[in-house]
Amino acid sequence: MSDTRPGGVARRRLLQGAIAAPAALAVPGLVGSAGAGSAAAAPVVPPTPAGFDPDSPRFALAVLPDTQYLFDEDRSDPEPLATTFRYLTEQRGLANVAFMTHLGDITEHGTQDEIDLADQTFEALDGVVPFSVLAGNHDIRSNTNDQRGDSPYLRAFGPSRFAGSETFGGSSPDGYNSFHVIRAAGREWLVLALDWRVSDAGLAWARGVVDAHSELPAIVTTHDLAYADQDGAASLSSNGRRLWDGLIRAKDQIFLALGGHYWPPGRTALTNDAGHDVHVHITNYQDRYYGGAGMIRLYQFDLVRNTIDVETFAPWFLMRESGERPPLGSEVIELTGDVDRFSLPVDFAARFAGFAPEAKPPSRPPTRVVGRDTVAYWRFDTLGLRGRVDEGMAVADGAVAQDLTRKGNDLVVRRLHSSAPDLLTRSLDHHDGAPAHASLRFDGGQSPNRGAILEAVANAPINSEKFLGGYTIEVFLKLPEPFEGNHAWMGIFSWQGRAGDAGKTAGYSPLEPTCSLNLSPERFLQYVLYPHVEDASPTSWSHALPVGRWFHVAVVNDGWQTVVWVEGSPITRNPKQPAHGIATLGRPFTIGATGWDLGFGQGFYGFLGDVRISKRALVPSEFMTPFE
Incomplete structure (x- = not known):
């Protein structure tokens, strides 16, 4: 050679x-290009290498x-x-x-x-x-x-x-x-x-x-x-x-x-x-x-x-x-x-687990997760969803996941299309950094459409919140391994309601909801937003999510633009166009599916853990699992 x-x-x-x-x-000796406003390009002088970093x-x-x-x-x-x-x-x-x-x-x-x-x-x-x-x-x-x-x-x-x-x-x-x-x-x-x-x-x-x-x-x-x-x-x-x-x-x-x-x-x-x-x-x-x-x-x-x-x-x-x-x-x-x-x-x-087991973070009480800017917080251990958390135990229709902020944003379980009880079950599986050491396993899918959702009660404030000052929506999720069946365009969370009813004409369809987080056929996250102010539909796209691994996903809007973060890392394709608030219509915030024309097709397939919504843009160190 x-x-x-x-x-x-x-x-x-x-x-x-x-x-x-x-x-x-x-x-x-690497030479950099001139930056904006620079008079001319100049050589980039490499710094003296830092010493060994033991951490x-x-x-x-x-x-x-x-x-x-x-x-x-x-x-x-x-x-x-x-x-x-x-x-x-x-x-x-x-x-x-x-x-x-x-x-x-x-x-x-x-x-x-x-x-x-x-x-x-x-x-x-x-x-x-x-x-x-x-x-x-x-x-x-x-x-x-x-x-x-x-x-x-x-x-x-x-x-x-x-x-x-x-x-x-x-x-x-x-x-x-x-x-x-x-x-x-x-x-x-x-x-x-x-x-x-x-x-x-x-x-x-x-x-x-x-x-x-x-x-x-x-x-x-x-x-x-x-x-x-x-x-x-x-x-x-x-x-x-x-x-x-x-x-x-x-x-x-x-x-x-x-x-x-x-x-x-x-x-x-x-x-x-x-x-x-x-x-x-x-x-x-x-x-x-x-x-x-x-x-x-x-x-x-x-x-x-x-x-x-x-x-x-x-x-x-x-x-x-x-x-x-x-x-x-x-x-x-x-x-x-x-x-x-x-x-x-x-x-x-x-x-190394046999001789040096890794210390896992303990669960955290809601008081350590709910802050003054928290609008809603749901978790699926016994603190947020009553009853024992036995692996594989079905969650009944009508079960209530309490909003632990005590602001009235409780979620109620509902199955779609007369789906079987085992389409929504409890699990002890969780992201290592999640406050609650429990999750929900959804087994939604297509052909035939099936699934289960948790939707906010009719008078919940979250259904009409506009978030004009910015917001952060966080969710823990894991896709099953093996990832079996057709789950293209399944929804993770959404606000029910048609974009056309909000007067929005610039997006894909007036029949889609005003805000949703979905998964493409290639397992790319897709965050679709119809802002409260602009007639626009800025959409973020992630990389392909691997299966069998927990991820923390955060949608962060600073009152002007939106950035999606995965495991404390900003994704590449975040839109630059302005996005002020969310065009909510008073219809329920929903976990487990994305609607269409006020109805639902398939439900989510995978695990969902804690979900938190804040009324300002959080930085990664403030996420439910802090990232430095």
């Missing part, structure tokens, strides 16, 4: 910087395998590794690099001269990027285990090297096994760096470390762990099997195990005693051009997407202009095979 594309370095910096920073800030939900773990051919008697060349370390220090803030771990075989023979040169090279990371180093069979006497005693390796890379490190937690009495505790993504993670041949005493020490940090997800690093066939399918080596049986399989905290030593690289997933996956990876490129050239692998943890993205590249080649790279170097700038560049889906909350 020859990389002759212009701006190869910028591309890599953009890829890495995108983990924690806007792409424009990650590309040196960002995205961070990177750098993995460095066998560098032994770069430290080989008078054949040594530390420059590739020095360049890798410069890259890591530069990218510490942009890529949010939390830690680097070396997998052993730093040197070829473990001599004093080789170790001294490696020691000097690693000084670039001291106090800048936290790291761990473990001994491979080429760094010490290979016929010994971690009870071997003194060695040049131990003097350079033993406990005294890391005593001042912010992450260093301690070492085994022999000094050849160590652990680090890193803080990233708002939590602590345990990294074990184990000798290439751990003794029984070393294994007992490692088990004790894991037990002493019983709530921390853990990563095991060692030198000899697994080998792979030419297709990248990995199997435990004999030493790896010993580590598996003596440590990893019984400790559910260990979710990732990394080794070098063998090539080609490979990976597999093993099942531990708790029935969970442990990802086992081999990383070693010493057989590649220039002994691997200090190639690194970045494990990019993304706790928002529940994914670990892995990529492998050589900064020594990457950070040189294409004309300055040796031809063979251009072929290994970046490795893109299935074992070198891949993504691991990991539901972190579920995977």
Whole structure:
């Protein structure tokens, strides 16, 4: 693979910087266009990268395998590794690099001269990027285990090297096994760096470390762990099997195990005693051009997407202009095979639940949700809808969901088209940030039309409220998985009444309601509004909503324009045209369907949680689930 594309370095910096920073800030020398009123375009000078952010939900773990051919008697060349370390220090803030771990075989023979040169090279990371180093069979006497005693390796890379490190937690009495505790993504993670041949005493020490940090997800690093066939399918080596049986399989905290030593690289997933996956990876490129050239692998943890993205590249080649790279170097700038560049889906909350269950926000009483600007608030636990909340229990026609503002906007349940009782049921399922830990499950649909609604009582003030000073309408919703049947254009909430009766002529049809939130056939949210003042029908469109996931949706109007927010994020297609108020007609506000010509077709299909309406524009930090 020859990389002759212009701006190869910028591309890599953009890829890495995108983990924690806007792409424009990650590309040196980016030129911006002149803004409105600017006299001329001017270069955008990238700011100095911020330091590592331990609270960002995205961070990177750098993995460095066998560098032994770069430290080989008078054949040594530390420059590739020095360049890798410069890259890591530069990218510490942009890529949010939390830690680097070396997998052993730093040197070829473990001599004093080789170790001294490696020691000097690693000084670039001291106090800048936290790291761990473990001994491979080429760094010490290979016929010994971690009870071997003194060695040049131990003097350079033993406990005294890391005593001042912010992450260093301690070492085994022999000094050849160590652990680090890193803080990233708002939590602590345990990294074990184990000798290439751990003794029984070393294994007992490692088990004790894991037990002493019983709530921390853990990563095991060692030198000899697994080998792979030419297709990248990995199997435990004999030493790896010993580590598996003596440590990893019984400790559910260990979710990732990394080794070098063998090539080609490979990976597999093993099942531990708790029935969970442990990802086992081999990383070693010493057989590649220039002994691997200090190639690194970045494990990019993304706790928002529940994914670990892995990529492998050589900064020594990457950070040189294409004309300055040796031809063979251009072929290994970046490795893109299935074992070198891949993504691991990991539901972190579920995977870590057995030893560190995620604390869910408790339910909140209505007094903490209702403010002075709250017009109406409905919830579907026992506080808002009387009766037990048993999963799947039908909600009867005539049941009342109380307006917890006590302003008289109660909702009454009504089924459409003689629908069956199980078309509206209670559920304990809810958005993690919802005040009430309950919801309603609607099973509406087409062919035939069916559904259920909750509509405001006839004299409810909400039916005629105009909201001329602005408003915020919030709802929690989830689409079922699987999403079965035809539910195109189903309604989530609406005000009953025809737009034509409000004197509106500019919209799609005079028969549609004056305000509604709907779902398109592609699962796009559609907010349709006929304002009280303008003869217009400004409409907002979201992206496609994934199924099986709760979302908080907020429709926010500041008295002039409307913006729809999903999970605290503004959608793209919000209209710029003025929109003052809502052209309500005194007909009921409705949850669970959108009417047409004063009637209803299909009802909503999915889950709906708390609904709140406020008479001013709220900011995300004021939503029912606050977003910063």
